Amino acid sequence: MATVRWYLAPILLVPLAVLVWGWRAGTDADRDGLSIRALFGARRVPWTRITGLVPTDRRVIATLDGGGSLTLPAVTPADLPRLVAASGQDLIEPEPDESRAEGSAAGRPDADGADLDRS
Numbered sequence: 001m002a003t004v005r006w007y008l009a010p011i012l013l014v015p016l017a018v019l020v021w022g023w024r025a026g027t028d029a030d031r032d033g034l035s036i037r038a039l040f041g042a043r044r045v046p047w048t049r050i051t052g053l054v055p056t057d058r059r060v061i062a063t064l065d066g067g068g069s070l071t072l073p074a075v076t077p078a079d080l081p082r083l084v085a086a087s088g089q090d091l092i093e094p095e096p097d098e099s100r101a102e103g104s105a106a107g108r109p110d111a112d113g114a115d116l117d118r119s
Contacts, residue, residue, distance in 0.1 A: 026074040029086035034062065036070060045070065047087050055080060 055077035
């Protein structure tokens, strides 16, 4: 279709842009910080500015000291241990909730997400 009419030729650039973005976008980590690359440009963030790494469903978000946040391209929650190891730090797991640690049914959601403690 794009080769029939000259004004449709820019449509051919869309697959090329997607290809370049997929090849270029990503996150690199080293002892100094993170390098976040996108289609047009890159950003370097030192570890001293990062206050936390928050896993979501399929992505990881870096929270910054100024209150901002950055989505880390090509980083999944499964990649967090390797990302933290690249910083030279240890991964700190949050403490489990007391009611869940005891193994009791109170406070634990059932399969529907409802609380089992119905007293």
